[in-house]
Amino acid sequence: MSPWRLSLFAAAAxxxxxxxxxxxxxxxxxxxxxxxxxxxQYLLPPMHVPKTEPWGSAVPTVAxxxxxxxxxxxxxxxxxxxxxxxxxxxVAETDGPKGPVNRPKEFVMNWIEQQAHSKTKAGNRILLIxxxxxxxxxxxxxxxxxxxSPFGMVLVGNDFYVADTDAVLRFPYQTGDTQIVAPxxxxxxxxxxxxxxxWTKSLTASPDGTKLYVGIxxxxxxxxxxxxxxxxxxxxxxIDRTTGAHREFATGLRNPNGLQFEPQTHVLWAVVNERxxxxxxxxxxxxxxxxxxxxxxxxYSYYGQHVDPRVKPQRPDLVARAxxxxxxxxxxxAPLGLVFYSxxxxxxxxxxxxxxxxxxxxxxxxxxGYRVVYVPFANGRPTGMxxxxxxxxxxxxxxxxxxxxxxxVDAHGGLLIADDVGxxxxxxxxxxxxx
Amino acid sequence: xxxxxxxxxxxxxHPLHPMFVPFPIVCFVLTLISDxxxxxxxxxxxxxxxxxxxVVGLVMALLAVIAxxxxxLGERRIRALPAVYVHALGNTxxxxxxxxxxxxxxxxxYTSVVPTGLVLSVLTVLILLVTGWLGGDMVYRHRVGVLPExxx
Numbered sequence: 192m193s194p195w196r197l198s199l200f201a202a203a204a205x206x207x208x209x210x211x212x213x214x215x216x217x218x219x220x221x222x223x224x225x226x227x228x229x230x231x232q233y234l235l236p237p238m239h240v241p242k243t244e245p246w247g248s249a250v251p252t253v254a255x256x257x258x259x260x261x262x263x264x265x266x267x268x269x270x271x272x273x274x275x276x277x278x279x280x281x282v283a284e285t286d287g288p289k290g291p292v293n294r295p296k297e298f299v300m301n302w303i304e305q306q307a308h309s310k311t312k313a314g315n316r317i318l319l320i321x322x323x324x325x326x327x328x329x330x331x332x333x334x335x336x337x338x339x340s341p342f343g344m345v346l347v348g349n350d351f352y353v354a355d356t357d358a359v360l361r362f363p364y365q366t367g368d369t370q371i372v373a374p375x376x377x378x379x380x381x382x383x384x385x386x387x388x389x390w391t392k393s394l395t396a397s398p399d400g401t402k403l404y405v406g407i408x409x410x411x412x413x414x415x416x417x418x419x420x421x422x423x424x425x426x427x428x429x430i431d432r433t434t435g436a437h438r439e440f441a442t443g444l445r446n447p448n449g450l451q452f453e454p455q456t457h458v459l460w461a462v463v464n465e466r467x468x469x470x471x472x473x474x475x476x477x478x479x480x481x482x483x484x485x486x487x488x489x490x491y492s493y494y495g496q497h498v499d500p501r502v503k504p505q506r507p508d509l510v511a512r513a514x515x516x517x518x519x520x521x522x523x524x525a526p527l528g529l530v531f532y533s534x535x536x537x538x539x540x541x542x543x544x545x546x547x548x549x550x551x552x553x554x555x556x557x558x559x560g561y562r563v564v565y566v567p568f569a570n571g572r573p574t575g576m577x578x579x580x581x582x583x584x585x586x587x588x589x590x591x592x593x594x595x596x597x598x599x600v601d602a603h604g605g606l607l608i609a610d611d612v613g614x615x616x617x618x619x620x621x622x623x624x625x626x
Numbered sequence: 627x628x629x630x631x632x633x634x635x636x637x638x639x640h641p642l643h644p645m646f647v648p649f650p651i652v653c654f655v656l657t658l659i660s661d662x663x664x665x666x667x668x669x670x671x672x673x674x675x676x677x678x679x680x681v682v683g684l685v686m687a688l689l690a691v692i693a694x695x696x697x698x699l700g701e702r703r704i705r706a707l708p709a710v711y712v713h714a715l716g717n718t719x720x721x722x723x724x725x726x727x728x729x730x731x732x733x734x735x736y737t738s739v740v741p742t743g744l745v746l747s748v749l750t751v752l753i754l755l756v757t758g759w760l761g762g763d764m765v766y767r768h769r770v771g772v773l774p775e776x777x778x
Contacts (some may be wrong), residue, residue, distance in 0.1 A: 232733060232737055233733075234726070234729045234730070235729055293674050294673075294674040294677045294678065294679060294732075295681045295728075295732070296677065296732040298733075341742070411734070411735075412734045413734045413735050414733035414734075414735045415673075415735045416670065417669070417670045417671075468733065468734060500735045500736065500737055501733070501734055501735040501736050501738075502735060502736065503668040503735065503736040503740075504668060543756050571634075594661060
């Protein structure tokens with residue numbers, strides 16, 4: 192065989208190996224017992240990056256019985272939302288810190304991430320949106336400026352907490368404030384740079400207000416930055432609100448976000464981004480209640496005790512105590528937002544369950560996620576199939592006009608969605624009500 | 627006939643091909659060594675080192691291939707050497723293996739090296755032992771690119 196024919200043959204073999212297994216119907220991986228195919232390690236992982244395009248006059252598609260309208264546009268990377276008791280809406284404009292390039296792959300990955308995200312530089316601040324309620328446009332003010340990749344927000348009494356990527360900060364807040372200029376007090380340091388692979392620190396408070404819970408994502412896909420880089424990560428921390436002392440409440444959660452207490456049962460829930468590069472249908476991302484002291488597998492295993500061969504040294508002792516999560520959302524949907532709906536604006540079909548914001552990823556072809564789904568709950572547990580509620584972020588032309596991230600419910604029961612590619616906050620309400 | 631087979635790709639009489647060739651050879655040998663170190667320690671710095679070495683080795687190999695092809699096409703007496711075909715074919719195989727190896731090394735953590743990456747690194751070095759030897763043969767025995775003695 193001539194060198195040319197040999198290289199042609201090699202190229203053909205390469206492209207065959209790069210294709211990998213045929214993707215399955217994602218619905219088989221939604222619910223309590225997802226189908227888990229065998230592991231497929233790629234020669235060339237999928238890098239399916241949708242081109243982005245402005246919304247223009249278009250809006251996302253909503254399920255029947257709902258309507259959608261932009262609450263605020265022209266933002267700079269809005270990623271998370273919080274609604275204050277007086278109805279003011281807070282929006283964190285944020286982006287991750289720039290990590291080091293430790294190997295050639297990271298050059299390629301950084302370039303891909305740039306293509307998939309908004310070109311707008313994040314504000315690294317929190318904005319306050321106040322709806323005057325008389326039909327006039329909402330007023331936007333800078334609530335807190337000069338933050339470091341802020342994400343989680345929670346108010347307990349007059350203490351307003353922000354989870355920057357490297358610390359939980361406390362600010363004084365009085366009802367009606369539209370701006371906080373007082374310097375923050377640092378409550379607790381969090382694992383941050385220099386790598387800071389998963390940088391979004393989700394934050395919530397216990398129903399009695401004594402504890403804070405912070406979601407701390409792993410520092411890698413699957414320990415490729417070394418196991419010492421994972422110290423304190425892939426975990427949910429419980430922080431004592433008075434002393435700032437912390438303990439690991441639950442571990443083995445690769446990238447936990449959307450921390451929320453279920454309103455009926457007062458149990459902590461989170462959405463978790465699982466590992467990549469094991470095939471188009473591994474590993475399903477999930478929604479789960481978070482049990483005190485539980486280990487959910489990462490990095491050593493997934494969905495209970497399915498061992499990941501990429502981790503060295505392996506830890507059979509930890510795998511033995513890994514528990515499976517409650518509810519799979521299907522693979523590579525990248526859930527980053529979670530909110531339990533206890534309002535009364537939306538139709539009855541959406542009350543008492545949870546909305547999940549699926550940011551979407553480029554690790555699967557065809558793409559998955561890029562939508563907001565509703566997971567019905569009964570007696571504090573998920574029941575039945577997740578339903579698409581807001582779609583159309585990914586157009587029929589394959590271009591992404593938006594990507595949903597953080598969710599919140601506003602004072603009138605509208606569902607708010609932060610869209611960090613469309614640079615918009617969307618508001619979903621029941622059709623026929625005041626939009 | 628006193629004239630030696632001449633090199634076409636050269637600067638001031640110095641053939642380029644032998645200047646580029648040491649880079650891929652050294653890089654791919656060091657890739658094997660750092661792969662072995664990773665296999666024994668599971669310390670990610672060695673796997674990262676291997677990935678960089680593969681990239682540098684492949685870029686420089688591309689330059690060596692271009693210079694080598696120009697020499698091959700530019701001199702009938704080089705094309706008449708049987709060793710040149712084994713040399714070119716072997717190096718093509720080694721390069722294809724190194725490209726596969728870079729893809730394997732772009733996986734995350736342990737399986738970026740063990741076992742497939744390590745095996746490809748061993749095969750690449752074994753092939754280079756033969757093709758490098760033949761390359762040396764062409765210069766030191768057949769005097770490819772060597773200036774004739776009667777020239778200043």
